[in-house]
Amino acid sequence: PDVVNKIAAGEIIVAPVHALKELIENAVDAGSTSLEILVKDGGLKMLQITDNGGGIEKDDLEILCVRHTTSKISTFEDLSSIATYGFRGEALASISHIAHLTVTTKTKESSVAWRAHYLDGKLAPAKPGQSAEPKAVAGRQGTQITVEDLFFNVPTRRRAFRSYADEFNKIIDMAGRYAIHCRGVGFTCKKAGEATNTLSIQAQATVIDRIRQIHGSNVANELIEITASDDRWGFSANGHVTNANYHIKKTTLLLFINHRCVESTSMKKALEQTYSSFLPKGGHPFIYLSLEIDPARVDVNVHPTKREVHFLNEEEILQVICKSIETELAKVDA
Numbered sequence: 001p002d003v004v005n006k007i008a009a010g011e012i013i014v015a016p017v018h019a020l021k022e023l024i025e026n027a028v029d030a031g032s033t034s035l036e037i038l039v040k041d042g043g044l045k046m047l048q049i050t051d052n053g054g055g056i057e058k059d060d061l062e063i064l065c066v067r068h069t070t071s072k073i074s075t076f077e078d079l080s081s082i083a084t085y086g087f088r089g090e091a092l093a094s095i096s097h098i099a100h101l102t103v104t105t106k107t108k109e110s111s112v113a114w115r116a117h118y119l120d121g122k123l124a125p126a127k128p129g130q131s132a133e134p135k136a137v138a139g140r141q142g143t144q145i146t147v148e149d150l151f152f153n154v155p156t157r158r159r160a161f162r163s164y165a166d167e168f169n170k171i172i173d174m175a176g177r178y179a180i181h182c183r184g185v186g187f188t189c190k191k192a193g194e195a196t197n198t199l200s201i202q203a204q205a206t207v208i209d210r211i212r213q214i215h216g217s218n219v220a221n222e223l224i225e226i227t228a229s230d231d232r233w234g235f236s237a238n239g240h241v242t243n244a245n246y247h248i249k250k251t252t253l254l255l256f257i258n259h260r261c262v263e264s265t266s267m268k269k270a271l272e273q274t275y276s277s278f279l280p281k282g283g284h285p286f287i288y289l290s291l292e293i294d295p296a297r298v299d300v301n302v303h304p305t306k307r308e309v310h311f312l313n314e315e316e317i318l319q320v321i322c323k324s325i326e327t328e329l330a331k332v333d334a
């Protein structure tokens with residue numbers, strides 16, 4: 001069974017960035033306003049994320065890494081909202097099967113922080129011979145998750161990584177996406193041992209400031225705000241997209257559906273089509289879009305490694321969004 005778990009986990013978490021995405025979502029879900037990411041060797045040696053959110057109850061630590069039995073699933077309503085996000089209590093469990101996982105956490109009510117180590121879904125001792133029970137330590141409110149030696153027990157996967165720099169770039173890209181989307185949350189990301197942050201966004205920064213800091217003024221100065229919604233298809237969208245004065249060689253699409261960063265080839269195609277009549281040949285836009293869709297209409301049954309998402313009335317929804325962008329582009333153009 002551990003072999004099966006290991007294989008399943010290795011399909012959900014294919015690269016360090018996939019672990020990071022899950023850890024960011026958990027930290028944001030916990031109501032954090034500050035998120036610090038530390039990376040060693042492209043996340044393969046270590047990936048650590050420290051938040052100031054609600055923390056985890058000591059009593060929940062024992063089952064934290066057991067599949068599908070997370071503390072969050074306490075009411076029936078929660079089940080449908082969890083289903084939206086695709087993983088349903090599998091992230092930490094998966095990570096514990098392919099890495100050494102350490103969790104240090106403190107709730108507001110607790111007088112101490114608790115530290116627990118995990119392996120293969122279960123509490124594990126920090127060192128052989130020690131107790132596996134969570135240990136009381138000093139700490140601030142919030143949670144720190146440390147993932148070490150990712151794929152230490154999956155040598156074929158570990159050998160597939162070409163460079164730490166590539167993995168770090170993917171991490172910075174993903175952290176940057178969430179840093180733009182999660183207003184009210186401060187983000188930092190740095191390599192272990194380096195003095196300066198590669199990414200640093202203040203909690204109070206506006207969305208335009210966030211885009212400016214991550215993608216530069218050239219983009220930020222040419223943004224138009226767009227909104228679209230239609231009750232018939234159960235969605236609303238808002239975002240910031242570049243106008244007809246701006247273009248780059250490749251489309252940058254930051255797409256969030258129900259606050260999860262996803263990919264959608266059909267959406268990208270539709271948007272490129274819309275822009276093609278406003279931009280010179282070979283020119284492409286920067287697009288940040290956040291969609292909220294009735295969770296019952298989002299298909300979560302796609303393979304986790306394909307991050308591609310589908311939802312009901314996709315074509316109709318794309319049409320409404322593209323129409324709204326077209327109207328704005330035409331205004332600025334005139």
Ligand code: ADP
Binds near residue numbers: 054
């Ligand atoms: P899911 O997020 O789908 O429930 P995860 O394995 O990602 O599954 O997380 C399991 C549970 O652990 C979460 O539901 C949450 O209760 C708790 N948890 C994980 N990370 C954090 C965090 N940073 N702060 C507070 N609680 C957390």
Ligand code: MG
Binds near residue numbers: 022026087089091
């Ligand atoms: Mg999660």
